Amino acid sequence: MNCLADSIFSCFKNQPEFTLKSAYEQYSDKPKETVRARIYDNLGVKFERVAKGLYRTIQGEETCVVIEGDGRDLSMFKDKSIDCILTDHPWLDLKSNKGGDRAFAEYECFEYTLKDFEEKSRILKDGCFLVEILPAENENNYKYLYKIKEYAEKAGLFYYAKVTWKKGDFVSNTGRKAKNSQDVMFFSKGKARNMRLDVKKTQKLGYDCYMSGTLKMLPTMFDIPPVSKKDKIHQSELPLTLCEEILRYITYQGEIVLDSFAGSGVVGEAALNLKRNCILIEIAKENIKKIQKRFSENINFREDLAFL
Numbered sequence: 001m002n003c004l005a006d007s008i009f010s011c012f013k014n015q016p017e018f019t020l021k022s023a024y025e026q027y028s029d030k031p032k033e034t035v036r037a038r039i040y041d042n043l044g045v046k047f048e049r050v051a052k053g054l055y056r057t058i059q060g061e062e063t064c065v066v067i068e069g070d071g072r073d074l075s076m077f078k079d080k081s082i083d084c085i086l087t088d089h090p091w092l093d094l095k096s097n098k099g100g101d102r103a104f105a106e107y108e109c110f111e112y113t114l115k116d117f118e119e120k121s122r123i124l125k126d127g128c129f130l131v132e133i134l135p136a137e138n139e140n141n142y143k144y145l146y147k148i149k150e151y152a153e154k155a156g157l158f159y160y161a162k163v164t165w166k167k168g169d170f171v172s173n174t175g176r177k178a179k180n181s182q183d184v185m186f187f188s189k190g191k192a193r194n195m196r197l198d199v200k201k202t203q204k205l206g207y208d209c210y211m212s213g214t215l216k217m218l219p220t221m222f223d224i225p226p227v228s229k230k231d232k233i234h235q236s237e238l239p240l241t242l243c244e245e246i247l248r249y250i251t252y253q254g255e256i257v258l259d260s261f262a263g264s265g266v267v268g269e270a271a272l273n274l275k276r277n278c279i280l281i282e283i284a285k286e287n288i289k290k291i292q293k294r295f296s297e298n299i300n301f302r303e304d305l306a307f308l
């Protein structure tokens with residue numbers, strides 16, 4: 001069944017993009033509908049839609065590059081070279097972290113500035129997503145959380161959606177209110193790219209049509225337990241399943257995901273599990289060691305960034 005798809009893939013794999021028209025010409029012995037159907041069947045697997053009638057092949061051999069350095073300095077990346085940024089920045093919130101047996105963050109913290117968002121926007125491809133994992137809003141951080149959205153907007157990153165991450169049933173009772181959630185903020189670089197199947201148009205025209213938005217409609221919440229204390233290798237480690245779930249909504253196979261504040265490197269593992277490439281940046285040597293341990297056998301360290 002997939003021989004024709006494989007053949008189309010081989011035919012166009014060395015070209016940056018190809019048009020439907022060129023695929024019809026190349027396979028003029030086959031009905032146009034068949035050629036088109038084989039491309040559509042393999043969207044997100046072998047092919048990616050770039051624009052109307054324009055496609056590119058998704059290349060295999062996913063890689064994770066780990067960089068020990070400052071994730072706020074993105075000058076090494078070219079404009080529009082990254083397909084997704086998923087990160088949990090080390091937000092500075094000493095007031096909220098006080099009380100009970102909560103420990104202060106054991107790593108370097110800072111507050112974002114407009115420049116951070118201008119750089120994220122510069123390196124993201126048009127229509128692609130930036131996802132920031134943020135603390136739940138409270139009396140100490142609400143102004144900062146608002147500022148983040150303002151910076152993003154000024155940098156050309158549109159507010160797409162905010163989804164609560166409910167961290168299972170455990171409830172922390174420090175502060176004024178029971179806490180067990182964080183926010184997952186989705187921004188798109190300009191208008192979100194066309195990932196969502198347009199069901200009505202597809203039914204009307206008889207072939208798959210796509211509209212602006214994530215691959216599927218985002219859920220009301222991600223209900224995923226946090227990493228248990230005994231399994232944690234980093235104080236703020238995100239669950240692997242949460243990272244995988246997020247990446248499934250906003251990326252295709254073979255794309256490049258960046259986590260510029262990598263911590264334990266879980267975003268890299270999620271990306272590789274889903275056949276996405278990943279670049280991890282982490283400032284602390286002890287965390288780089290943790291990332292190396294996480295990947296000890298299945299990571300391909302690369303000295304160069306040539307694929308960007």
Ligand SMILES: C[S@@+](CC[C@H](N)C(=O)[O-])C[C@H]1O[C@@H](n2cnc3c(N)ncnc32)[C@H](O)[C@@H]1O
Nearest residue numbers: 070071088090107236237238261263264282283
């Ligand atoms: C909130 S944690 C990220 C946790 C990560 N998402 C995980 O699931 O393991 C933030 C990380 O950013 C790192 N960090 C702090 N400042 C940094 C900087 N300027 N550049 C890169 N990493 C930085 C900290 O060492 C810490 O490991």
